[in-house]
Amino acid sequence: MKRYEAIAELIAADIRSGQLPPGTRLPSIRKVMAQHRVSPATAFQAYYRLEERGLVRARERSGYYVAGLGAASQPEPAHVAQPMLSSTVDVSELVFSVLGAVKDRDILPLGSAFPSPRLFPLPRLARSLTATARFIDPQDTVASLPPGNPALRQQIALRYLGQGLSVPSEQIIITNGALEALNLCLAAVAKPGDLVAIESPGFYAASQALERLGMRALEIPVHPKEGLDLETLAAALETHPVKACWFMTSFQNPMGVSMPEARKRELVALLARHEIPLIEDDVYGELYFGQHPPLPAKAFDKQGLVMHCSSFSKTLAPGYRIGWVAPGRYAREIERLKLMTTLSASVPAQVAIADYLHKGGYDKHLRKLRHALEGQLLQLGEALVQHFPADIRVSRPSGGYFLWVEFPAGFDTLRLHALAAEAGIGIAPGPIFSASHQYRHCLRLNYGSPWSPAFAEGMAKLGQLAKQLL
Structure with a gap:
């Protein structure tokens, strides 16, 4: 980040944490200059950036103040800690x-x-699509069958590496959006009549998938501050024959809550003790407001039980329907199910997104x-x-x-x-x-x-x- 962006982010972090509550008058430009040893232009740019983001408001002849955080x-x-069996x-x-x-x-x-x-750079993506589609080798339409386009899988592997996760590109399977990835994972580890643990409240597509496949649901409550109620889940696993779990550990839909890193580690360890696979829906993981991305539960997986699913639909390319799964020990089953159902995600869309990621600009867009x-x-x-x-x-x-x-x-x-x-x-x-x-x-x-x-x-x-x- 540029110097003014770094200063803006430091102030934003204090606003989020409550150290600078709504209505607080921010330090003067002179104080910002002295504290961070920057020029007046840099100090002003930091406040302009915060104002653009809606975090602060300028008052004429008075200075800058923290905006009202409303909610x-x-x-x-x-928090209602009662599981529901359907x-x-x-x-x-x-x-x-x-x-x-x-x-x-x-x-x-x-x-x-x-x-x-x-909110997305669709014209820039269209240029990548136009530029790359003309040069697609006909053989690529076969080579990009599951597990998917090699260049795109390499770019996704690099993003995992940026978070400190070692997920080789060979272990990544490209899908038609994250929803297909999630459904393939479910079909790979459970069968009709099986009991699957889902969140409550939780993403309705999980319930719809269980309905379509004739599976039963065990609803595990979601805590408004810490996400999934691990204590309720642990007790439920002792008394119910759960075959799989489908959870969203970061910025959960619909509550928006994220599990703290320590709780994610506990979740993975708990499921490992019971040998229960976790289908991790992480489509919002890149949409964090702080400086550091939340680690997925996949980061703590030592036994290959976590199937990490995500996509570019919520961050870059809505409508392109390009997602993926890092399936751990279930790669063979999921790849075969992909071949048996939709065969392949769009080859031009895969190539276009790979080109966009390769040329840079994605992280700037995400910020x-x-x-x-x-x-x-x-x-x-x-x-x-x-x-x-x-x-x-x-x-x-x-x-x-x-x-x-x-x-x-x-x-x-x-x-x-x-x-x-x-x-x-x-x-x-x-x-x-x-x-x-x-x-x-x-x-x-x-x-x-x-x-x-x-x-x-x-x-x-x-x-x-x-x-x-x-």
């Missing part, structure tokens, strides 16, 4: 009915599962993307404080683009969803994030779109509807 002033969601899973109809409006451009996408495409998401989170949080009922509870994500809102018991977010849809606002009500349709008083909001007057108006209207329902 950070509200209590976090309550003999059958039936969530798809509810998910389809709730999320069917995502494709409608006239619906405000607060319930969407995707960030705004405007810009993270800063945009962090600023959008602050604006959404302030809108919650301003317009929503005072007795809500709100999660505090340190990455990703999801916020979890908990209303008082008895509140009906399915009803709120219906009213919001009539007003042109999309939300994701809590029951779609549970195999047993829990969390009717909760909802997930998406802050993955640039803030605009339309979003401000939409949040004001949504808050008004929520107050009416209360």
Whole structure:
């Protein structure tokens, strides 16, 4: 990072940690110059960068102040430590009915599962696609069959290496997005009728996969501060014949919470003792707000039991549908399942992304993307404080683009969803994030779109509807 970026990040870290609470007046430009031994231009650039990110605000003739963090002033969601066993899973109809409006451009996408495409370097990717597609060797269409394009797998292996993980490119399998990777992993380690541990609340695609394959769900609660409840999981493994686990350890969808590194290590050790494979969904791992990326559970895997799944859909190339899995000891089964189902991910898309990564610029784009998401989170949080009922509870994500809102018991977010849809606002009500349709008083909001007057108006209207329902 440049000097002014480093100074900005130091101040941002103090804001996130609470050392600089909302409303705090920041040191003067003169003090920043003296403390960091930089020029006035560098000091101003650091504050300009923080202002662009929405973390600070300038007051005329007064200086710079920490922006109101909104949701950070509200209590976090309550923790309910009770696992739920579902003999059958039936969530798809509810998910389809709730999320069917995502494709409608006239619906405000607060319930969407995707960030705004405007945040991605799609023109730059298109140039890579155009440049590389003309020179694809016909033989590459065969050579890029599973495990996938060698150049792309090498680039992914280098990114693992940058985090301190040794994952050889030969052990990486390219898939049609992370969702295919996750489904292939599940099919490789479990069969119809088996019991699979999933998060609660958790990503609805996990419940849908179990439903499609005729498997049973064991819902393990997610703690709003520490992620997956390890103590509940440990007790459940002693009494239930769990065949596999499907967890999101960083910036979990829908709560946005991440497991601390020590807890991830404990999770891997716990599953290793029981010889239970972990399907790790890590599609948001690159979207962290601090200086350092969170290590995945894969980093602590010594027995090859962790199947690490991710993709470029949430960070670089929405629509290209390029994901991957580092499958550990299950590589042979997953590669065969890939050949038996979809055969290969798009060869031109693989080559284009490999070219983009090779030429550089990805990390610069990621920094810009993270800063945009962090600023959008602050604006959404302030809108919650301003317009929503005072007795809500709100999660505090340190990455990703999801916020979890908990209303008082008895509140009906399915009803709120219906009213919001009539007003042109999309939300994701809590029951779609549970195999047993829990969390009717909760909802997930998406802050993955640039803030605009339309979003401000939409949040004001949504808050008004929520107050009416209360």
